[in-house]
Amino acid sequence: PIVVSWLTTTVLFSQSKIDSLLTQLPNSAGKERVSVLSALCSEYAYINADSARLFGIEALQLVGTEPTGIRAQILYGIAITHQVQSNYDEALKYNEEGLTIYKSLNDSLRIADLLN
Numbered sequence: 649p650i651v652v653s654w655l656t657t658t659v660l661f662s663q664s665k666i667d668s669l670l671t672q673l674p675n676s677a678g679k680e681r682v683s684v685l686s687a688l689c690s691e692y693a694y695i696n697a698d699s700a701r702l703f704g705i706e707a708l709q710l711v712g713t714e715p716t717g718i719r720a721q722i723l724y725g726i727a728i729t730h731q732v733q734s735n736y737d738e739a740l741k742y743n744e745e746g747l748t749i750y751k752s753l754n755d756s757l758r759i760a761d762l763l764n
Contacts, residue, residue: 666691682707682718689725697729704729717758720749724762 669688676684685707692700704726711719727742743762750758 666695682710682722685710686718686722686725689722689729693725693728694732697732701726701729715749715752717749717753717755720746720753720755720758720762723749 666688669684669691672684673681673688685703689700689704689707692703704722707722708719708726711722713719723742723746727739727746730736730739730742747759747762750762
């Protein structure tokens with residue numbers, strides 16, 4: 649009973665967060681849009697990897713090629729979508745690019761998260 653209750657609460661909270669992000673998306677621009685898209689990529693990763701990846705790719709296009717923490721975070725989100733679908737070579741490619749960015753930023757906490 650406790651596990652079922654926890655699972656139900658987790659799913660409902662996640663759906664509520666997704667609904668909120670989807671409501672924000674049409675009116676968002678710039679950094680806010682990147683943030684919403686990145687969050688949608690993370691939230692959808694285990695629900696619908698294809699949709700999650702589309703959100704991540706749009707965020708990646710908007711953020712540009714500069715090696716920033718947000719770019720690395722988006723790359724990690726996209727990597728997870730590939731991992732969920734057993735596309736391990738693609739997942740590794742995105743993870744390695746994110747890891748390279750975190751190393752250049754000397755972000756040891758994010759490096760540890762990504763390697764975990």
